[in-house]
Amino acid sequence: MDGGSFVDGLMLSLQPINIFWIIIGGFLGTVVGMLPGLGPATAVAVLIPVTFGMDPVSAIILMAAIYYGAMYGGSRSSILLNTPGDGSAIAATFDGYPMAKKGQAGEALAISAVASFIGGLIAVVGFIFLAEPLATFALKFGPAEYFLLMLLTLSAIVALSIGKMVKGFLAMMMGLTLSTVGIDTQTGVYRFTMDIPHLSEGIDFLIVIIGVYAIGEVLYNLLTIDREKKEKKKVGRVWFTKEQWKRSKWPILRSGPIGFLIGVLPGAGGSIASMIGYTTEKQISKKPEEFGKGAPEGLAAPESANNAASVGAMIPLLTMGIPGSGTTAVMLGALVMLGLRPGPLLFEQQPETAWALINSMFIGNIVLIIINIMLVGLLVKILDTPSKVLYPIIVILAFIGTYTLSYSTIDFFLLLIFGFFGLLLKVMDFPLAPLVLALIVGAEMEQNFRKALLSSNGSFDIFFSSGVSIALVILTIVSLLYPLIFKFFKKRSRVNNPDQASKSS
Numbered sequence: 001m002d003g004g005s006f007v008d009g010l011m012l013s014l015q016p017i018n019i020f021w022i023i024i025g026g027f028l029g030t031v032v033g034m035l036p037g038l039g040p041a042t043a044v045a046v047l048i049p050v051t052f053g054m055d056p057v058s059a060i061i062l063m064a065a066i067y068y069g070a071m072y073g074g075s076r077s078s079i080l081l082n083t084p085g086d087g088s089a090i091a092a093t094f095d096g097y098p099m100a101k102k103g104q105a106g107e108a109l110a111i112s113a114v115a116s117f118i119g120g121l122i123a124v125v126g127f128i129f130l131a132e133p134l135a136t137f138a139l140k141f142g143p144a145e146y147f148l149l150m151l152l153t154l155s156a157i158v159a160l161s162i163g164k165m166v167k168g169f170l171a172m173m174m175g176l177t178l179s180t181v182g183i184d185t186q187t188g189v190y191r192f193t194m195d196i197p198h199l200s201e202g203i204d205f206l207i208v209i210i211g212v213y214a215i216g217e218v219l220y221n222l223l224t225i226d227r228e229k230k231e232k233k234k235v236g237r238v239w240f241t242k243e244q245w246k247r248s249k250w251p252i253l254r255s256g257p258i259g260f261l262i263g264v265l266p267g268a269g270g271s272i273a274s275m276i277g278y279t280t281e282k283q284i285s286k287k288p289e290e291f292g293k294g295a296p297e298g299l300a301a302p303e304s305a306n307n308a309a310s311v312g313a314m315i316p317l318l319t320m321g322i323p324g325s326g327t328t329a330v331m332l333g334a335l336v337m338l339g340l341r342p343g344p345l346l347f348e349q350q351p352e353t354a355w356a357l358i359n360s361m362f363i364g365n366i367v368l369i370i371i372n373i374m375l376v377g378l379l380v381k382i383l384d385t386p387s388k389v390l391y392p393i394i395v396i397l398a399f400i401g402t403y404t405l406s407y408s409t410i411d412f413f414l415l416l417i418f419g420f421f422g423l424l425l426k427v428m429d430f431p432l433a434p435l436v437l438a439l440i441v442g443a444e445m446e447q448n449f450r451k452a453l454l455s456s457n458g459s460f461d462i463f464f465s466s467g468v469s470i471a472l473v474i475l476t477i478v479s480l481l482y483p484l485i486f487k488f489f490k491k492r493s494r495v496n497n498p499d500q501a502s503k504s505s
Helices: 003-013 016-034 040-051 056-081 091-101 105-138 143-159 165-179 197-201 205-223 225-230 242-264 269-284 296-312 314-320 326-337 351-384 387-406 410-427 433-455 460-464 467-496 498-504
Strands: none
Touching: 003 016, 003 351, 016 040, 016 056, 016 351, 040 056, 040 326, 056 091, 056 105, 056 296, 056 326, 056 351, 091 105, 091 269, 091 296, 105 242, 105 296, 105 314, 105 351, 143 165, 143 269, 143 433, 143 460, 143 467, 165 433, 205 387, 205 410, 205 433, 242 269, 242 296, 242 314, 269 296, 269 433, 296 314, 314 326, 314 351, 387 410, 433 460, 460 467
16 A cells, blocks of 8 residues: 555545535435435436536545445335335344334434444455455456355345245245346346336346335235324434444444455445345354344344445455446446546556545545434434325335336336235245345346356356355355254253253243
């Protein structure tokens, strides 16, 4: 790291105009992240024309602030309404929404903000010292390694559906099936499109997320609306307790580096980072049975991971010119139009630009935690909104978010179909996470699997040809065996401590 370039970048990021863009970008990102379907990629794409007259450094700082600001905002609707803003915020519904239902919405929002802040700072520090070696490591990931990474993610989330593993597996298979809809990019064959031209490009996973979570949740709540009228919803305090912080601090510190490393891998993204952060904490937790019921560490871990992943995704963009996520792909196009050429020469030819961006991310995380903590008191009031007002608003936002994806009314019908499908899954007690995650990674997983076999002339040895792939295979097997190992040690502890087992029963 060149100390002079670092200082020049820091001074550049501290200019009043760039501080202004950090604040504006962070606020806009937070707001956009809360809206179903309008993820960071959409926000950056919409604002590209605004950046044409801007200084290139200010433009990239603004786009980056919108990106990681949306990572903060995506969890707000997950916690309060069980409606993820985008794929990376799904894991926040697992324990964030149960906390809100228990009257701990304020604590959940505060934990989410602090976890995102610390995860972001960990990632920025990692960026400063590890950008070059991590970029080199990411190049070792070929199609086989990417396939195994996605397989590990799916196996982990299914294995953690303890007590519902069969349903979790079935939900995963449904998601993988949905991911095959559309034109096969390798053969050009139409698959499961039912002669509907709109489906030739596949089903956008955001439509499924909004339908299953938002519409499905509204429909489910309508079935129990009489019971909810008798209960006064509590919003709780606007800061977490010492006990909640004690349970959250180590998951935050563990999940930050995990999310950062996964974010560095081109195409992995915040969805996989947050899921792996969540599953890792559940596997090592002494109280795994509390996950999914409002465990603070179950919210803190994925929030730290997905925000760290958004910073990590900037490494392949800046050092190799390879987009690390959908949002950075949009940013790459914008940077080229602005005259910047991301890649190995960026740090040599325009070091002050690169370091200004890195320093702005550090400043931006400080700005964002202030914004999000200030908004906690306002956001929790959403829970006081009467159901007859709140539910129509959720439905309207869901339809607006869906329409902005491709501006097609056919997506409205898909939204309703998946809304009723989500209601059915919830009534039958199916876990939703395996379905949605499988849909998100399914297409990339299939393509990487087929590319790997093509490059090896059909030999499966390619999946065991490198140290990285062997390690991923071992981790996948361990994650699948985890439920059996967990049950074994639980039974053994009961045998060794019969008095404790009788007290708990």
